[in-house]
Amino acid sequence: MMFSLNNMVLAGAALLLACVFFQPRLMAAPGWRATVTPLASIIGSGFLVAGPILAHAVGPLAWLAMLALCGLSYWFGAAIRYNIRYVEPSLLAQPPRYQVGLERLSELALALAYFVSVAYYLNLFAAFGMRLGDVVDPVWTRVLATVVIAGIGLLGALRGLAGLERLEVMVVALKLSLIGGLVVMLAQVNLSAVLDGSFSWAAQAHLQGMQQLEVLLGLVILVQGFETSRYLGSQYDATTRIQSMRWAQWIACAIYMAFLLLITGLFNGALPPEGGETAIIDLLRPLGLLVAPLLILTALASQLSAAVADMNGAGGLLAESSGRRLPVRLGNLVTALVAIAITWTANIYEIITYASKMFVIYYGLQALQAALAAWRRGQRWHAAGFAAGVGVALAIIVLAKPVAA
Numbered sequence: 332m333m334f335s336l337n338n339m340v341l342a343g344a345a346l347l348l349a350c351v352f353f354q355p356r357l358m359a360a361p362g363w364r365a366t367v368t369p370l371a372s373i374i375g376s377g378f379l380v381a382g383p384i385l386a387h388a389v390g391p392l393a394w395l396a397m398l399a400l401c402g403l404s405y406w407f408g409a410a411i412r413y414n415i416r417y418v419e420p421s422l423l424a425q426p427p428r429y430q431v432g433l434e435r436l437s438e439l440a441l442a443l444a445y446f447v448s449v450a451y452y453l454n455l456f457a458a459f460g461m462r463l464g465d466v467v468d469p470v471w472t473r474v475l476a477t478v479v480i481a482g483i484g485l486l487g488a489l490r491g492l493a494g495l496e497r498l499e500v501m502v503v504a505l506k507l508s509l510i511g512g513l514v515v516m517l518a519q520v521n522l523s524a525v526l527d528g529s530f531s532w533a534a535q536a537h538l539q540g541m542q543q544l545e546v547l548l549g550l551v552i553l554v555q556g557f558e559t560s561r562y563l564g565s566q567y568d569a570t571t572r573i574q575s576m577r578w579a580q581w582i583a584c585a586i587y588m589a590f591l592l593l594i595t596g597l598f599n600g601a602l603p604p605e606g607g608e609t610a611i612i613d614l615l616r617p618l619g620l621l622v623a624p625l626l627i628l629t630a631l632a633s634q635l636s637a638a639v640a641d642m643n644g645a646g647g648l649l650a651e652s653s654g655r656r657l658p659v660r661l662g663n664l665v666t667a668l669v670a671i672a673i674t675w676t677a678n679i680y681e682i683i684t685y686a687s688k689m690f691v692i693y694y695g696l697q698a699l700q701a702a703l704a705a706w707r708r709g710q711r712w713h714a715a716g717f718a719a720g721v722g723v724a725l726a727i728i729v730l731a732k733p734v735a736a
Contacts, residue, residue, distance in 0.1 A: 337619035340519050345512030345625070352504035365560070365567045365575035366582075367503045371636055372556025373404075373583040374506065378590050379630055380455065380683070381553050383610040385591065386598035388546045391532040393598075394591040396547055401584040403723070404554035407694040408580055410701040410717050411561050412573045418704050419569065430700065437696040438648050441558070444689035445645035446666055449638050450673040451552065451682045453480050456634035458679065459627050462612055469678065476674050483642060484667020489660070502636040509629040510586055513615075513622075517593035520618060524596075532596050542732075549684035549731035551691055554583065556637070558693065642666050688728050695724030 357363055385393035421430060457476035461468075524530035560576035567575070597614055616623045646662030657665075673682060698720035705713035 337516050337520065338621045341512045341516040341619060341621050341625065343512075344515035345508050348511040349504070349508040352507050353501075358500050358504065361567070362571065362575060362578075364500060365563065365571050366578045367500050368563060369557045369559045369576055369579035370582055371503045371506075372559050372641070373554060373579060374510070374556075374586060374633065378510070378553075378587050379459075379611045379626065381550070381587065382591060382594050382598070383614070384546070384550065384680075386595060387537050388543050390535045390537075390598075391595055393595045394588060397587050397591045398584075400547070400550060400554050401580070401587060403551065404557060405580055405584075406716075406720055406723070407698060408557045408576055410694070410698040410720055411558055412576060413701040413705065413713070413717070414697055415561060415569050415573055417708065418700055419564065421704070429703070433696055433700045433703075437693055437700065440689065440693040440696055442645050442648040444686060444693055445641045445648070446669040447673060447682060447686040447689050448552065448555070448641045449480065449645065449666055450476075450670040450677075451679070451686045452634045452638035452641065453483075453670065454674055454679050454682060456631060456638065459612075459630035459634070462623075462627060473674050477671050480638075480667050480670045480674065483639060484664050484670075502632050506629055506632055506636075509625050510590070513625065513629075514586070514589050514593065516618070516622075517590070521593055521596070530596060545730050545732040548727045549687050551687040551694075551727060551731075552683055554587070555687070555690045556583075558690075558697075561697075642670075684731050688731055691724045691727045691731075695721050695728075698724060 351357070381397060382393065385396050389396045418430065418434075421427075422434060454472065454476045456479060457472045460475060461472050466472075521530065557576050557580050560572045560579070563572055594611075594614065612623050612626055615626065642663055645666040646660065649657050649662035649665065673685070677685065698717045702714045702717035702721065705711075705717060
């Protein structure tokens with residue numbers, strides 16, 4: 332009876348939300364379209380992976396750890412928003428030499444980060460895809476990831492990715508509908524547990540002290556993606572990009588927090604050594620027949636759209652950094668080759684940490700750019716806050732470790 336109710340709540344909530352998110356007026360609204368791009372990047376399958384990893388690392392405090400990660404990303408986002416408002420106009424005028432240099436270094440760091448993130452997204456895509464056949468063998472996951480990376484890389488090299496990008500708004504609408512349905516169903520499950528007296532925070536931390544901090548610092552990629560607003564200047568003005576980045580981060584934080592709060596009590600074991608990245612499926616499968624298929628569908632849509640966006644971003648940045656000597660299409664192919672190399676030399680947890688570090692290098696450079704700009708403008712408190720962000724970025728680069736290390 333309970334399983335049938337869960338299925339009905341999940342399906343009903345997802346359908347109702349789909350009616351909202353697929354409204355033509357909403358999908359065509361410029362503000363929403365500007366918000367969708369960073370939101371699509373932030374909410375990959377990170378919210379699915381975050382639960383098992385954080386429950387393993389900090390147990391019942393998983394929601395607090397996620398809140399800290401969201402706060403950290405908002406801090407770095409503030410630096411990038413400051414740069415949109417003040418540094419971009421300077422770069423178009425007569426910028427100081429250091430400002431141009433920092434921007435070039437930032438672009439290079441972001442391109443390298445995209446290499447690793449493509450590997451992350453598509454390895455996760457492969458892991459969830461293999462669960463359709465209940466396969467958790469990491470070798471076969473790598474084989475499938477390699478095939479998908481190579482396919483997207485060849486498509487980008489031969490025909491470009493513009494056609495796939497047009498699907499972005501629809502994929503995000505589908506993703507938000509499914510996530511919303513899951514959250515509503517989990518809320519109903521938790522409420523029922525509270526009412527019948529069976530509710531408890533079952534999760535136990537399996538790491539202690541410094542180990543917890545090292546793992547948490549390696550999870551920045553779970554909340555990465557807001558920086559894409561920085562590079563939408565050809566489509567939206569500065570005010571729209573700044574506001575849309577804020578909205579994307581607020582919405583993503585709300586989703587992460589709701590999901591973590593509602594699933595933490597369901598964790599009662601260690602992170603599985605194999606298939607751990609898809610542990611959320613085994614955790615939630617008993618709640619209803621529709622849960623596992625919808626989780627896999629959500630993950631596949633999330634990872635594929637995010638990987639396409641980041642591969643295109645990497646190709647574009649490589650072209651920009653090379654003064655257009657390297658075509659975007661060749662940049663896409665280079666990105667695919669590097670992502671395949673990473674796939675076969677690191678496991679998913681190592682890839683998550685490497686990607687986090689690469690994005691943090693970019694965020695640190697952007698924070699330094701913002702600190703120097705604020706100092707020149709006489710905004711000492713802003714400069715101090717952004718400079719502190721540089722220090723946090725350095726700490727993450729030095730201390731972050733994979734969860735399985």
